[in-house]
Amino acid sequence: MSQQTGKLTTASPGVAEMMDELGRRAREAASELALCPGSQRNHALQAAADSIRDSADAILDANRADMEAAEKRELSTPLLDRLALNAERLESMATGLETVSELPDPVGRVLAEWDRPNGLHIQRVAVPLGVIGIIYESRPNVTADAAGLCTKSGNAAILRGGSESFHSNQAIFRSLAEGLASAGMPRAAIQMVPTTDRAAVGYLLSSMGDTIDVLVPRGGKSLIERVQAEARVPVIGHLEGICHVFLHESADQNMAREIVLNAKMRRTGICGAAETLLVDRKAASRLIPGVVDALVDAGCEVRGDEAVREIVSEAKPADEQDWHTEYLDAVISVRIIDGVEGAIEHIRLYGSGHTESIVAEDEVAARKFLTEVDSAIVMHNVSTQFADGAEFGMGAEIGIATGRIHARGPVGAEQLTSYKYVVRGNGQVRP
């Protein structure tokens, strides 16, 4: 591809050579993995889980180095929370790998099967995607989740974690690689870019179309903007999570309070955290005081439009920018709108297509919301924090895709497959 020449100049020759070599090795591993039976892939996942447990000390040491550097750089509390590892989080990484190993094999599934009048028998059969590039930030458990899901689905992976979690990621990666290799997986099945040089990200995005089948970026706004500007490789996109909770006129007061509180405050740094609360005008005075009190008591800053501030004086003013903001922090914007139509319209204008939930006893209103809101995940009487692959029963996820092609919503092992058609006949020629 002609654009590669231009892009190469932005990466130092060393980075380009290193990345090409990672790509070449991944491609080879992918051919081998495509024919690797599910039982062996599952066994490798169990070995990787054991290896993570055996390497706990080394991984926590490496994480300590990352945390110290991050504290010096005065990273925000939610970012520090994302970066931190402890025994419990390590165990949940290992359990995650085991859970994934127990899922049904996504490869080889017959997705559809039919006969044609001329006797042709056609099957659509799931196959691995091939080589998956994953670019992610801060949270080191993504290293294990991504490696686990790629192994489960028979794909080779090239991982590129954030610089702030570099040591943690390398330690987790070394441990995983050890485990996978002990179970006979190709050495290059999972590889990690061994540098924090940002040129490596540029090279992944722009110059590896021949070796990478799809890129999964997972990170903040600056990463996403870079992907949008530079990617020459297919991307399963994860954009912002500007998630909404809408309290319909018919909402139960207690349920409304509990869902909003949980959707916003259970963990504020995840993409499924609610950022904006929409309240039906007809129930505003009934619902808002209790909900806002609960939020404020939990330490949340509440920003409201004028109508909201007439009801609860403790709310700070919200401006246009607030409706566009993914706070990822203990802040929520609150707006009063008119009915389901108003909620749908607000979400159409300001939503990021991630997850939105309606709280309503009225089934007709709920059905309208679920049908007409065009987001990856739409919910009825559920906290948006359930927007998560593990909570969906997929074992783990690489991210929540907000794009519309290939995969939408949580990206688990099944979403990391492609398919092919197998056509059987007995000498048919086309008239």
Place this chain on the structure above:
Amino acid sequence: MSQQTGKLTTASPGVAEMMDELGRRAREAASELALCPGSQRNHALQAAADSIRDSADAILDANRADMEAAEKRELSTPLLDRLALNAERLESMATGLETVSELPDPVGRVLAEWDRPNGLHIQRVAVPLGVIGIIYESRPNVTADAAGLCTKSGNAAILRGGSESFHSNQAIFRSLAEGLASAGMPRAAIQMVPTTDRAAVGYLLSSMGDTIDVLVPRGGKSLIERVQAEARVPVIGHLEGICHVFLHESADQNMAREIVLNAKMRRTGICGAAETLLVDRKAASRLIPGVVDALVDAGCEVRGDEAVREIVSEAKPADEQDWHTEYLDAVISVRIIDGVEGAIEHIRLYGSGHTESIVAEDEVAARKFLTEVDSAIVMHNVSTQFADGAEFGMGAEIGIATGRIHARGPVGAEQLTSYKYVVRGNGQVRP
């Protein structure tokens, strides 16, 4: 997105404004279409078919203008064949629209459904992709097929046909638009770029990421190279069709001859036409003479490697470039290789991931080929010319995708859908 500013300079301001307006209108139409019931979409397809029949004279007049211009420009015979319309091809366009209208509704299908231990009920439901951009060359029936499939799947479409079929496409488009509108579809459901200015293609590729959800390019090498170099929008890729037929040692002699003859010569200008014949060394002297005689009798030029030319002296020499070539003409390259392994290896090196067929009585060999050849379509004892959406029972196709993400193989109405998750609960919050 920052790259838009740079790209805008390559399109004249008029083109950019025109394309933005098409995009804006398509986006609006897509929201409306997403809620349009299947019965109305099917009714619209029938109306479009009637309209095509009613406009036959006008369409054939327009096609005559294109054909005259093409003959003056001395286009090759296969290209002229692709461009030509007649009463029969028009009728098959209309029938295609009717067939598509009779297919099951791809929108609203519940693709999966399950309950979680905490009582959440999760559904994965098919929804339209949104706005689809389709860039295609020469063959004017793509206008009807693309419009039909996009209508069926509830998508808005922006069509951009090749300059050589400009008049034919415009006439078909006007007729379709009339029919669709008469059935109450939004006027902007299907739009066509009303200019042959190549800047419009550049703008579609690079600057419409906000309004186009996916681009489907369908055309020759130069279009594909341009798409690879310039696209900033997700692409469902259609590359070359370097299709292979492999005659295994166990192949039946008559079946081998009939399949090769049909795969190569039934129609040479389609992407499912065979370009290279691989013959198992153990059966070369038994199979090659009869197959080559039949090809030569049918007017096909045969190019063979040295081993082939020792068996049949009428074969011209094939060189390395032949294995890489999609002739789209009455030419075939023939190579002798060693067994299934040799065939798999040749296809891995030279194939384009489109369609490959093994002719074999030996089931074990066939299974190995079907499993290990990594192409969108793999066949056993079938002519590669069946690589076609209509032949697969999909009613019609926009093309055969050779990429691995979203859709692979024939792209029909079902492949033009995305999905969303609908999650129902009764107040669940995440612990």
